[in-house]
Amino acid sequence: MGTPALAAAPGPDRVKELTHFVRQECGFCHGLQLTGGLGSSLTSAALRDKPSEALIAATLYGLPGTAMPGWAPFLSVDDATWIVNTLKKGFPQ
Amino acid sequence: MSTSAKGLAAYHGPTPPCKRPALGASFLDKTAKGLATGTLTAIKHGVAMLCLCAVPALAAASSVPAIMPTGDLGLVVERASGSLLQVNTSRHAILRRIEGLGDLSHASLVFSRDERYAFVFGRDGGLTKIDMLSGAIVKRVIQSGNSIGGAISQDGRIVAAANYTPGGVKFFDADSLELLAEVPTDSKVVGLEDSTDNRFAFSLWENARGEGEIWVADLSENPRAPRISKFPNIGKQPYDALISPDGRWYVAGLFGEKGVAVLDMWHLERGVKRALPDYGKTDPKLPVYKMPHLETWAMVGNLAFIPGVGRHEVVIVDVSTWQQVGAIPVAGQPVFVIARPDGRHLWVNFAFPHYDTVQVIDVEARQIVKTLQPGKAVLHMEFTPRGEAVWLSVRDANRVEIYDTRTQSKRTELPAQAPSGIFFTPRAHRFGL
Numbered sequence: 001m002g003t004p005a006l007a008a009a010p011g012p013d014r015v016k017e018l019t020h021f022v023r024q025e026c027g028f029c030h031g032l033q034l035t036g037g038l039g040s041s042l043t044s045a046a047l048r049d050k051p052s053e054a055l056i057a058a059t060l061y062g063l064p065g066t067a068m069p070g071w072a073p074f075l076s077v078d079d080a081t082w083i084v085n086t087l088k089k090g091f092p093q
Numbered sequence: 094m095s096t097s098a099k100g101l102a103a104y105h106g107p108t109p110p111c112k113r114p115a116l117g118a119s120f121l122d123k124t125a126k127g128l129a130t131g132t133l134t135a136i137k138h139g140v141a142m143l144c145l146c147a148v149p150a151l152a153a154a155s156s157v158p159a160i161m162p163t164g165d166l167g168l169v170v171e172r173a174s175g176s177l178l179q180v181n182t183s184r185h186a187i188l189r190r191i192e193g194l195g196d197l198s199h200a201s202l203v204f205s206r207d208e209r210y211a212f213v214f215g216r217d218g219g220l221t222k223i224d225m226l227s228g229a230i231v232k233r234v235i236q237s238g239n240s241i242g243g244a245i246s247q248d249g250r251i252v253a254a255a256n257y258t259p260g261g262v263k264f265f266d267a268d269s270l271e272l273l274a275e276v277p278t279d280s281k282v283v284g285l286e287d288s289t290d291n292r293f294a295f296s297l298w299e300n301a302r303g304e305g306e307i308w309v310a311d312l313s314e315n316p317r318a319p320r321i322s323k324f325p326n327i328g329k330q331p332y333d334a335l336i337s338p339d340g341r342w343y344v345a346g347l348f349g350e351k352g353v354a355v356l357d358m359w360h361l362e363r364g365v366k367r368a369l370p371d372y373g374k375t376d377p378k379l380p381v382y383k384m385p386h387l388e389t390w391a392m393v394g395n396l397a398f399i400p401g402v403g404r405h406e407v408v409i410v411d412v413s414t415w416q417q418v419g420a421i422p423v424a425g426q427p428v429f430v431i432a433r434p435d436g437r438h439l440w441v442n443f444a445f446p447h448y449d450t451v452q453v454i455d456v457e458a459r460q461i462v463k464t465l466q467p468g469k470a471v472l473h474m475e476f477t478p479r480g481e482a483v484w485l486s487v488r489d490a491n492r493v494e495i496y497d498t499r500t501q502s503k504r505t506e507l508p509a510q511a512p513s514g515i516f517f518t519p520r521a522h523r524f525g526l
Contacts, residue, residue, distance in 0.1 A: 028198075032198030
């Protein structure tokens with residue numbers, strides 16, 4: 001997953017990679033089912049009503065003062081936007 | 094003893110006597126290759142294959158050898174599929190797959206002191222008791238919404254589970270899994286460790302005031318009414334803890350600030366002390382993608398070798414003074430630093446994005462002697478009891494790799510679905526494992 005930030009919106013291959021990435025890498029803290037762990041729940045119910053911009057910023061730059069790291073070195077803005085939109089809808093298996 | 098000798102012979106012999114026909118030895122050899130695919134169905138249906146008869150057969154339901162020693166067995170967590178692989182560490186073999194354990198991301202387990210049962214703590218709050226002889230799930234309770242790990246008491250009678258939501262620790266009878274007592278907290282609980290005199294210590298990640306705490310539950314008098322000692326304000330965000338191999342020192346790592354919190358289990362009255370003032374996250378620009386694990390701080394003599402936090406180094410601490418006495422630069426942020434049982438080498442794995450690498454450090458020379466690239470996502474490492482081999486789980490490669498620790502070269506590999514934690518039964522006899 002060392003791919004640097006991509007400029008284009010994620011294509012099908014990237015979507016597959018990102019799906020695995022979120023389940024596994026984010027899952028360490030947020031749970032494989034994304035229902036929460038050390039990190040908060042990232043289920044549709046938990047995120048639906050929160051502003052996407054803030055969630056995308058959290059994904060890319062982290063939340064200072066918390067254990068949430070920024071993933072900008074590995075995710076483009078488009079990647080993060082796709083992740084947040086997909087989380088809000090309910091993340092696929 | 095004669096029966097057990099017979100059992101052993103049956104176990105290793107080429108055509109061991111078997112009460113009933115079972116799956117053939119050739120099947121077992123194939124298991125390694127076939128597990129991920131076709132052979133799996135046989136395993137799925139719970140066919141007992143502990144009796145390694147050379148009778149290629151239609152497998153009777155329960156044909157285990159009269160005596161099946163468990164001292165060289167283990168379990169590998171398959172985190173995505175909610176299953177466990179039962180393995181034999183002498184023969185480098187997979188015995189069977191045990192399914193139906195729920196969400197096993199970040200799952201851990203402990204063994205009963207007779208090494209017969211495993212207690213598995215799942216992310217979904219499931220606590221499952223497994224019989225290592227039959228591979229059967231003896232009992233399963235959903236004890237909370239979201240759990241992180243557990244421990245077993247010194248006398249082996251009480252199993253404790255640490256929970257995130259709702260936060261707290263629950264104590265269960267190891268025989269029946271009946272709930273004995275519950276200690277609620279207003280925080281996620283981390284770093285639950287068993288200690289001497291049927292006590293458990295654990296940490297509160299962040300209470301309502303945003304502070305960390307350490308609590309000790311004493312179940313020596315009455316397991317249904319634990320006596321709790323609370324140590325508030327021990328520092329910000331303790332993320333994991335360890336108990337020293339003698340059960341005396343409980344040490345919590347802090348994520349929200351520098352240093353560690355240390356409690357002497359011999360002298361609770363002395364309270365929690367802070368140590369290692371320079372240890373911890375220093376640079377906010379060095380993000381921590383995965384929390385280091387402390388459970389197994391590698392101790393060699395007076396020295397403890399611990400993972401740096403957000404730093405690419407293994408930190409060396411003199412535990413007689415609790416001072417940092419050195420650091421060894423490594424390939425990434427360490428997650429586990431484990432010492433070969435004789436203390437000569439350390440094996441280190443790393444957090445994302447360096448999790449395809451494992452490094453071996455020579456303790457005397459304090460130098461890296463080997464850098465291995467087993468593949469993406471080496472999540473865990475476990476030594477055999479005397480350390481001639483180490484098993485690595487390589488998640489995305491769907492395999493477990495077994496290394497000879499003398500030559501640090503790969504001996505063999507076994508297929509496993511997204512393996513994470515590896516646990517061998519001799520953990521039963523050690524504190525904090």
